[in-house]
Amino acid sequence: MRVVAEAQRRPADAVARLRYAGTPVSTFCRRRGFLARPGQVVAEPDQDGRAVVLNVGLGPSGSATAATFRRAAAAAVRAAGPARTLRLDLAPLDGDDLSEADQACALAEGAALAGYRYGGHRSDGRTGTLREVVVVTGAHEAVAAALAACAGTCLARDLVNCPGGELTPPEFARRIQRIAEREGLTCAVHEDPGELGLAGLVAVGRGSRQPPRFVRLSHGPADADDDQPSIGLVGKGITFDSGGLSLKPTERMRSMKSDMGGAAAVVGALAALPRLGLPVRVDAFLPLAENMPDGAALRVGDVVRHVDGSSTEIVDTDNEGRVVLADVLVHAAERCEAVLDVATLTSAVAQALGTRAGAVFANDEQLAGTVLAGAARAGEPLWRLPLLTAERRHLRSAVADRVNASHREGDAVQAALFLQEFVPATTPWAHLDIAAAAFNAEGPYDEIPHGGTGFGVRTLVEALKLLSADAAAPTCGPSAP
Numbered sequence: 001m002r003v004v005a006e007a008q009r010r011p012a013d014a015v016a017r018l019r020y021a022g023t024p025v026s027t028f029c030r031r032r033g034f035l036a037r038p039g040q041v042v043a044e045p046d047q048d049g050r051a052v053v054l055n056v057g058l059g060p061s062g063s064a065t066a067a068t069f070r071r072a073a074a075a076a077v078r079a080a081g082p083a084r085t086l087r088l089d090l091a092p093l094d095g096d097d098l099s100e101a102d103q104a105c106a107l108a109e110g111a112a113l114a115g116y117r118y119g120g121h122r123s124d125g126r127t128g129t130l131r132e133v134v135v136v137t138g139a140h141e142a143v144a145a146a147l148a149a150c151a152g153t154c155l156a157r158d159l160v161n162c163p164g165g166e167l168t169p170p171e172f173a174r175r176i177q178r179i180a181e182r183e184g185l186t187c188a189v190h191e192d193p194g195e196l197g198l199a200g201l202v203a204v205g206r207g208s209r210q211p212p213r214f215v216r217l218s219h220g221p222a223d224a225d226d227d228q229p230s231i232g233l234v235g236k237g238i239t240f241d242s243g244g245l246s247l248k249p250t251e252r253m254r255s256m257k258s259d260m261g262g263a264a265a266v267v268g269a270l271a272a273l274p275r276l277g278l279p280v281r282v283d284a285f286l287p288l289a290e291n292m293p294d295g296a297a298l299r300v301g302d303v304v305r306h307v308d309g310s311s312t313e314i315v316d317t318d319n320e321g322r323v324v325l326a327d328v329l330v331h332a333a334e335r336c337e338a339v340l341d342v343a344t345l346t347s348a349v350a351q352a353l354g355t356r357a358g359a360v361f362a363n364d365e366q367l368a369g370t371v372l373a374g375a376a377r378a379g380e381p382l383w384r385l386p387l388l389t390a391e392r393r394h395l396r397s398a399v400a401d402r403v404n405a406s407h408r409e410g411d412a413v414q415a416a417l418f419l420q421e422f423v424p425a426t427t428p429w430a431h432l433d434i435a436a437a438a439f440n441a442e443g444p445y446d447e448i449p450h451g452g453t454g455f456g457v458r459t460l461v462e463a464l465k466l467l468s469a470d471a472a473a474p475t476c477g478p479s480a481p
Helices: 027-031 066-079 100-114 140-161 169-183 199-205 256-276 320-335 348-353 365-378 389-395 411-420 457-469
Strands: 002-006 014-019 041-045 052-057 085-089 132-136 186-190 213-219 230-235 237-241 281-291 303-305 311-313 338-343 358-362 382-384 429-433
Touching: 002 100, 002 140, 014 066, 027 041, 041 066, 052 066, 066 085, 066 100, 085 100, 100 132, 100 140, 140 169, 140 256, 140 457, 169 186, 169 213, 169 237, 169 256, 169 281, 199 281, 199 303, 199 320, 213 256, 230 256, 230 320, 230 457, 237 256, 237 320, 256 281, 256 338, 256 457, 281 320, 320 338, 320 411, 338 365, 338 457, 348 358, 348 411, 358 365, 358 411, 365 382, 365 429, 365 457, 389 411, 411 429
Parallel strands: 002 132, 014 052, 014 085, 085 132, 230 281, 230 338, 237 281, 338 429, 358 382
Antiparallel strands: 041 052, 186 213, 213 281, 303 311, 358 429
16 A cells, blocks of 8 residues: 655545544534544545545544544544545644644554555455555655655564564575665675674574574765764564573463564664665664574573673573673674664563553663654654663672573663663663564554554654754763662
8 A cells, every 4th residue: 555645636435534523524424423533433425425535533623743643544544444545635724733744744654554464474465455545735755754764664564573484583684685775775794693792692593593693784875974973773683582491481472573673673764764865874783583492592590701791691591682782782882972772672661661652761861852752753652761770789690790680570670771781871872672562462553553563663763863953962961860
C-alpha cells in the first residue's frame, strides 16, 4: 500500500471525513451513535450511493494533536473494508493548533503505519485490499519527509517479524549490506569480531552454529569532511535469544526473534536519513549474534575480559545483551561525540512502564531532552528513568569487576548502570530500553500492528533532526539523581 499527497481531490473507493465533536452530522451517523470520539468511525454511502464515506472522529475542536490525526488515519485505513483507494480530506483548521502541513504529515504517518502488513510467510500472500491512500494537501515535501521515516519504521518491522531461523546473524548482515547499497549508505561487515576486541559478542555467539557478525553502517552529507563529528547509534542485534544455558521457558521465548529490535530500529533510522538530507554524520555499530545453548556456549561462572580491560562475571547467560553491548559502546564512544544505544534489554521495563512504552536513561541533560523531544514529535511514548548510583551495589562480583545480572527489583536501572561503565563521563550518552515496545503480542491498536512495531525508528530520526539543527554540540551536564 502506498501513501501519496495530492493537492486536488479525486474520486476514490472510500473517502474519510474528519469530524470534530459537536459538528453537524447526518441522521445516518446520529442513529449509529457517532459522537466524533477520537478514532471512532461510522461508514455510510455517499449521496450517489457508490463510494463509502468514513466519518472519523477527532474529539473536541482545539484538542486534537498529531497523535489524534495519526489515530484517525489509522482508524480510516482499518475501516476501509474492500476499498482499493482511500482519500483522506483534511479537517477544518479553525480552532486547531496544528498547521495544514502538521495535520497532513500526521495523517500520512497514521495511514502508512496502520497499512503495514507482513505477509512474508502466508501461503495466500494476503497483504490487504487497500492499495493507495491519498492525503489531500499541498504540503508535498513535508509529507514526503514523514513518509521516509515511516518507510524506515516498516523496514524495521519486516526485520523484527522475520523468523530467527531465517534472519541469522550472517543473513542479517547481508540484508543490511543490501539496504546500504539501495539507500546510499556506507557499510562494513566484520566476520571476526574478536579481531576488534569485541569479547562479549564473541562469547555470547559461540553457543550457536551461526557465527556472530559486527556491522558498521554510516551516513554523512556529501560535503562532509573526515573531521566532522558524528553521532553514534548502537543497536543490540540478538537475532534469537533462547537464554543460552540459562534457558528461557517456552512462553518467554515466543517473541525472542524480536531481540534484535534495537539493531532493526537503528537500521531503519539510517535508511531514512539519505531521503531527508540531514547535514549530520551518523555512525551505527551493530553487534549481531544468537544466544543459544551448546557445548561451546558461555557458561555461568565464566568471566569475559572486555576491550577496555575490565571484566564481567557471567551469573546468568540470559542477560547477554549488556555483555554484547559493553565492548561496542567503548568503540562508539572512542569515535563519536555522542552515543545513543537502543536495545531490547530488560523485561523490567515492561513491569515499570507497561508494554507500549520505552525507557530512556542518560548521563547528559541536553541529550536526554533531545531524545525525549524527538519521541514526543514521533508519537512514540518514552519515559526517562534515573541512573540511581545506589543500585550499583547489585553489580558487585567477588571474582571480576562486575556481574552481568542484577536483582529483579530495579533490573532496568541496574542494566543501564552496567552499560554506563563503558562510556566515559565526558561523552553524552543515552540508553533506550525498548524491550516492551519493540514487539506487540496483544493485537493491533492505533497505528501499531501485531508483531514488530519498529519502535524507536522515528524517535531516532526526530532526535537526529534536532541534533543537526542545533549548532552547539551536546555537552555533558549533570546526571539525574
